[in-house]
Amino acid sequence: MFFAPVVRTRATLPTFRSYDRSFERFVNEAFFNEGKSGFNAEQDEKAWTVTLDLPGIAREDLSINIEAAIVRIETREQAKRPFKAAYELPQEIDTDASTARLENGVLTLTLVKKVPVSTARQIEVK
Numbered sequence: 001m002f003f004a005p006v007v008r009t010r011a012t013l014p015t016f017r018s019y020d021r022s023f024e025r026f027v028n029e030a031f032f033n034e035g036k037s038g039f040n041a042e043q044d045e046k047a048w049t050v051t052l053d054l055p056g057i058a059r060e061d062l063s064i065n066i067e068a069a070i071v072r073i074e075t076r077e078q079a080k081r082p083f084k085a086a087y088e089l090p091q092e093i094d095t096d097a098s099t100a101r102l103e104n105g106v107l108t109l110t111l112v113k114k115v116p117v118s119t120a121r122q123i124e125v126k
Helices: 018-032
Strands: 039-043 047-053 062-067 070-075 084-088 099-103 106-112
């Protein structure tokens, strides 16, 4: 058997789409940075619990938008300290059951996982 080395150049590598890079950044910060960035994410069967250090940001200046599996956190333009981040999670989020709390400069998001609805139907055998 013969093995030939493969040289990959920038032109042959697939380019990542923006949400792929966003999710990769989320995973790297959440699981491999060991809390150095002021960001912590934990997961259980029902929800993700995400904590972010946001000192100097008031509740009124903060906006959190959830669309399917994407969470966008940003401050309004007039805020003293600008902040903007977006994360894509691997599963859709139930926006009605999710909560956000800002206390002492720490934002805690409880993002409840959306339960997939089964469309399987049983049919009668004749």
